[in-house]
Amino acid sequence: MAEFAEVVLNLPIDRAFTYRIPEALRGRVRPGVRVTVPFRNRSEGGYVVRVADTASFPRLKDITGADEDVTADERLLDLARWMADRYACSWGEAVAAAIPSGVKKASPGKFVRLISAGEGEGATKKQKEVAAFARTLSAPLPLRDFVRRATTSTGVVAKLVAAGALREQQVRAEIEAMAEAIVEKPKEIRLTPDQVAALAAAEQPGVVLLHGVTGSGKTEVYLRAIERVVAAGRQAIVLVPEIALTPQTVSRFKARFRRVAVLHSVLTEADRAGQWRAIRAGEVDVVVGARSAVFAPVRSLGLVVLDEEHEAAYKQENVPRYHAREVAVERARREGASVILGTATPSLEALHAARGGTWRLARLPGRILGRELPEIEVVDMSAERAELKRQPAISRRLEQLMRQALERREQVILFLNRRGFLTHVSCPRCGWFFSCRKCDVAMTFHKESGRALCHYCFDSKPLPLSCPECQGPKLLQYGLGTERIESEVGRIFPGYRVVRMDSDSMKTRKDYGDSLGAFFGGKTDILVGTQMIAKGLDVPDVTLVGVISADTSFHVPDFRAAERTFQLITQVAGRTGRGPKGGRVVVQTHYPQHYAVKAAATYDFTGFTRQELEMRQETRYPPFMSLVRILVQGWDLGRVNECAGRLGVKLRAEFGPLEADLLGPAACPLARLKNRHRVHLLLKAPSLEAVLPRLRQLAGGFPDSRALQASMDVDPLSLL
Ligand code: ADP
Ligand code: ZN
Ligand code: ZN
Numbered sequence: 001m002a003e004f005a006e007v008v009l010n011l012p013i014d015r016a017f018t019y020r021i022p023e024a025l026r027g028r029v030r031p032g033v034r035v036t037v038p039f040r041n042r043s044e045g046g047y048v049v050r051v052a053d054t055a056s057f058p059r060l061k062d063i064t065g066a067d068e069d070v071t072a073d074e075r076l077l078d079l080a081r082w083m084a085d086r087y088a089c090s091w092g093e094a095v096a097a098a099i100p101s102g103v104k105k106a107s108p109g110k111f112v113r114l115i116s117a118g119e120g121e122g123a124t125k126k127q128k129e130v131a132a133f134a135r136t137l138s139a140p141l142p143l144r145d146f147v148r149r150a151t152t153s154t155g156v157v158a159k160l161v162a163a164g165a166l167r168e169q170q171v172r173a174e175i176e177a178m179a180e181a182i183v184e185k186p187k188e189i190r191l192t193p194d195q196v197a198a199l200a201a202a203e204q205p206g207v208v209l210l211h212g213v214t215g216s217g218k219t220e221v222y223l224r225a226i227e228r229v230v231a232a233g234r235q236a237i238v239l240v241p242e243i244a245l246t247p248q249t250v251s252r253f254k255a256r257f258r259r260v261a262v263l264h265s266v267l268t269e270a271d272r273a274g275q276w277r278a279i280r281a282g283e284v285d286v287v288v289g290a291r292s293a294v295f296a297p298v299r300s301l302g303l304v305v306l307d308e309e310h311e312a313a314y315k316q317e318n319v320p321r322y323h324a325r326e327v328a329v330e331r332a333r334r335e336g337a338s339v340i341l342g343t344a345t346p347s348l349e350a351l352h353a354a355r356g357g358t359w360r361l362a363r364l365p366g367r368i369l370g371r372e373l374p375e376i377e378v379v380d381m382s383a384e385r386a387e388l389k390r391q392p393a394i395s396r397r398l399e400q401l402m403r404q405a406l407e408r409r410e411q412v413i414l415f416l417n418r419r420g421f422l423t424h425v426s427c428p429r430c431g432w433f434f435s436c437r438k439c440d441v442a443m444t445f446h447k448e449s450g451r452a453l454c455h456y457c458f459d460s461k462p463l464p465l466s467c468p469e470c471q472g473p474k475l476l477q478y479g480l481g482t483e484r485i486e487s488e489v490g491r492i493f494p495g496y497r498v499v500r501m502d503s504d505s506m507k508t509r510k511d512y513g514d515s516l517g518a519f520f521g522g523k524t525d526i527l528v529g530t531q532m533i534a535k536g537l538d539v540p541d542v543t544l545v546g547v548i549s550a551d552t553s554f555h556v557p558d559f560r561a562a563e564r565t566f567q568l569i570t571q572v573a574g575r576t577g578r579g580p581k582g583g584r585v586v587v588q589t590h591y592p593q594h595y596a597v598k599a600a601a602t603y604d605f606t607g608f609t610r611q612e613l614e615m616r617q618e619t620r621y622p623p624f625m626s627l628v629r630i631l632v633q634g635w636d637l638g639r640v641n642e643c644a645g646r647l648g649v650k651l652r653a654e655f656g657p658l659e660a661d662l663l664g665p666a667a668c669p670l671a672r673l674k675n676r677h678r679v680h681l682l683l684k685a686p687s688l689e690a691v692l693p694r695l696r697q698l699a700g701g702f703p704d705s706r707a708l709q710a711s712m713d714v715d716p717l718s719l720l
Helices: 074-086 090-097 123-133 144-151 154-162 175-179 193-203 217-232 245-258 269-280 291-296 322-333 348-355 381-388 396-407 484-494 509-520 561-573 594-603 607-617 637-653 688-698
Strands: 002-008 017-020 033-039 042-052 065-069 111-116 166-169 205-214 235-239 262-264 288-290 301-307 339-341 360-364 374-380 409-413 424-426 445-446 451-453 461-462 476-478 496-500 528-530 542-547 584-591 626-634 661-673 676-685 710-714
Touching: 002 033, 002 090, 017 033, 033 381, 042 090, 065 262, 074 322, 074 688, 090 291, 111 123, 123 154, 123 166, 144 154, 154 166, 166 322, 193 205, 193 217, 193 339, 193 360, 205 217, 205 348, 217 235, 217 245, 217 301, 217 339, 235 291, 235 322, 245 262, 245 288, 262 269, 288 291, 291 322, 301 322, 322 339, 374 381, 374 396, 374 594, 381 626, 396 409, 396 542, 445 542, 484 496, 484 710, 496 509, 542 561, 561 584, 561 594, 561 607, 584 594, 594 607, 626 637, 626 661, 626 688, 637 661, 637 676, 637 688, 637 710, 688 710
Parallel strands: 205 339, 205 360, 235 288, 235 301, 262 288, 301 339, 374 584, 409 528, 409 542, 496 528, 542 584
Antiparallel strands: 002 017, 002 042, 033 042, 033 065, 111 166, 424 476, 445 451, 451 461, 626 676, 626 710, 661 676
16 A cells, blocks of 8 residues: 655645655545645645655655545546646646635535524524524525624524524535526527537537627537537536626526536535535536636536637636636547537637637527627717717717617616726826725725725725815816716616616625516616626617727727727627617717727628737737736835846846747836735747746746735736
8 A cells, every 4th residue: 555645735836745644544545635734834735646655755744634535536636737837836726726615625414504484583682683684585595604694603593493583404515506497498499500510510529619699599509519418428517707607598508407517606615515526426417617617527528618718707817827718628638528619709819729720610600580780889979078068978879779769668788897986086286196095096986885995905985075185175086887877877767777787786696686687577677787797698678788988998008908899899789689679789989990899880800800810910919929927016116126127137038039028027007906016027929838847947936925926827818
């Protein structure tokens, strides 16, 4: 029996550490088993990646604890190893990210959910409070979460259960989570010839990019492809961007397949752990989830579907900074599965790979049943301001079309990618600008809470009545947010029912379900929201969509600004014209002549991508070059600059001009965040493989403390 084990830890040190396996744990410690080990006078959790009969060091510490189960199987360990190399993190960090944290704890086994029994309240004040909390619940809550959220103890809960004020339900997490389906009757559907061709393309091993306009029947293709995989005894993983985990999308999968697990991010740890175990035990055929579901431990992976392939939500912004699309493709390759990447607006990276022959391309150029794509009208907001001598939030044209639609009892969606009421407050006398004291960003005023909020660090302050610098009495307030649109709409269209959906108003999955339910049921006339409503919704009575400002991306210094604007307009337009009544779209912008706006308004994907690709090639950006961003952050600007400067010198010495271009160091657009200064360097390389190993070596020496830290992001999506 093996006496030694190599263990990887969830720390930024990319090596395995050797430990001795004590007698008592021999036989239980195998690759993939989670263990506890002493490390630098602490106890750390890690994963065994290898066991051996001999070790090259004489004095080794003992493993102090081990799980019974193999938590990470060998395929996952190997995939994590690949991720560590690809995304410049440690093996241990990659493994840790791939496993939901609940699974890392001891098995929860059976557990209890609690809900109000609607009678009895208990005797003490505390018991009354807990019973009152239980009555606010619309669904049972696991005991652990209940105790935490009601700030009580299991003792109090037990007393209330005994008194009949609370009801206990014993459930197995995984079964419960699967049973919440709202089953939709599958329609009898005959695939169109385009769908048949797309399905055939998806059937071959490898990757197919399914480029289909909104409402072209992509989801139907996914469902058919999954049916075949499941019939062959294999499993499928369906990845969706988090916000699109709409009840609507999910219910279509649940309606078609019996054994579906849905990995919502709002699941409790115990729920996630339960589902993970059910998936591993082979009790699930189809896994639907966000980014991290790409690691779902299905036994025989047949297919990965990645819906809305272009979405930035697939990129994880903290370590390991992986992109679920790349991980999905790599995992599928290793396990002999196929991949379908579906979208109405392929990312230029995916398009480039498909055109270059690395991936296949299938197209669904028209909507189902010959429905027209909605007409997109562009309104020039600068002209509107010149004529009206003020800047309206809603242009006259949009107002007119809204009135017409509402009078016909049709529904309207207004979209704005910015929360809050006012986004900028400043003093005209001295130029003072209301910004966060810890970050270099504007404070956004939220009328509902009556406070100004930093959207980056969540610091909040009351809105000053006069200038805090010069005591000037009048402050300028401008900038639009969804809250302000909601109130404008209420003023212009009294008597119509308006609902706002953004992360301020939608705190729980229930809020989300309720608001959507009201909109689907026709109880709401106007829906105002952020990107939360930009995708996935399919409501036949929506005949008008207004984009309040198409310009939100243009203000961000990012080479992808045009691409994001094009995608945004196209996606939002996809929310209308889905029923027999047709639909229209109004796009408000200060840049009506911008090529991204013009191309999106005429559905000219080809024209847009041709122009954009030319520009990317000229300026040497992805998909023609790979990017690596090195971010240095710290309390002291001098030390941050000094560190970034030193890294710049090292990088320039390491890479010749043919291997990489180096930009910077320069202050980040977000130059200070949570009191830490930020400076970055950007490396552009024609071949990532050629530079990564040396970059990783360099990263090994990066400072890593709150005071001064350097980090590396391979294929960054955010350059802020
Ligand atoms: P997408 O995913 O491209 O937005 P969907 O798959 O949601 O498109 O299809 C849009 C609508 O058309 C759905 O209501 C779907 O049930 C329906 N549909 C899809 N394919 C067909 C078909 N071949 N015949 C009739 N209806 C279809
Ligand atoms: Zn002032
Ligand atoms: Zn802040």
